[in-house]
Amino acid sequence: MTTIKKIFLLIFILIALVACGTAKQDDEQIFSKDNKGIMDDFIFQLKSEKDTYTLNEPLQIYAQLEYVGESDEITIYHASSPFILELKELNTNFDFGYAMDTPLLSSTLKKREPLRIPYSFSGGYNEFSPDDYVQFVNKLMDGEFPIGRYVITGKTDFYIETDEAKQTYNMEQSIEFEVVEN
Structure with missing residues (x-):
């Protein structure tokens, strides 16, 4: 050879x-406590301050987007939020989508100054949803997470405009946490 x-x-x-x-x-x-996704000049993180929360304890979970490119700032275009945060409870296998208004908004990100949005439940049910699912959703809407194991999947959905074209950014991270009795 x-x-x-x-x-x-x-x-x-x-x-x-x-x-x-x-x-x-x-x-x-x-499923780590602190996940990071990097795409071009952007860093996306989905973070939980803890792996385990007690019943009725407020969650300390947030999505964060940071611009690290060469310019001092950049404008991104997105719906109501550049983040989609979906929730799943693993014991019941209940999967909650993410509802969001979809106007076209823009946000200006300054270099190394993260845009941080705390997690808040966004989901619902309809007349065909089972009673146990409806009860679960109502608790979540009241800010009460029942005892269980959860996964939040965070996604970015935004774009920037360059001289050449539109560039879309879709990154995804997941974290797992548990809610236990006091």
């Missing part, structure tokens, strides 16, 4: 090993 072929083979093996290590790392981080 020629030296050039050996070098290409070595580079290919190194790339494959790095890719495998990265995939495993992403799987391990999906």
Whole structure:
């Protein structure tokens, strides 16, 4: 085998090993207390101050977007929020969507000054929803998280305009937390 072929083979093996290590790392981080997604000049984080909350304790969970590009500031375009925060309760397997108004708004992000939005429940039910689901949703709407294990999946949905075109940013992070009896 020629030296050039050996070098290409070595580079290919190194790339494959790095890719495998990265995939495993992403799987391990999906339910961490502090997740971070990076895309181009933006850092998206979904954070919980704690892994476990007691019954009726306010959640300290928030989504955060930070601009780290070269300009002093940048304008992003989004619906009511650049974040979508979906909730799932793992014991009951109740999945709550995320309802949001969809006007076109803009926000100006200053470099290294994060936009931070606390989690608040946004979901509902209809006349076909089972009674236990309706009761659960009503508690969540009152700010009471019943005892259980939860996953919040946070997503970004915004775009910027460049000289060339619109560039859309969709990043996703998930965190898990538990609510226990006092």
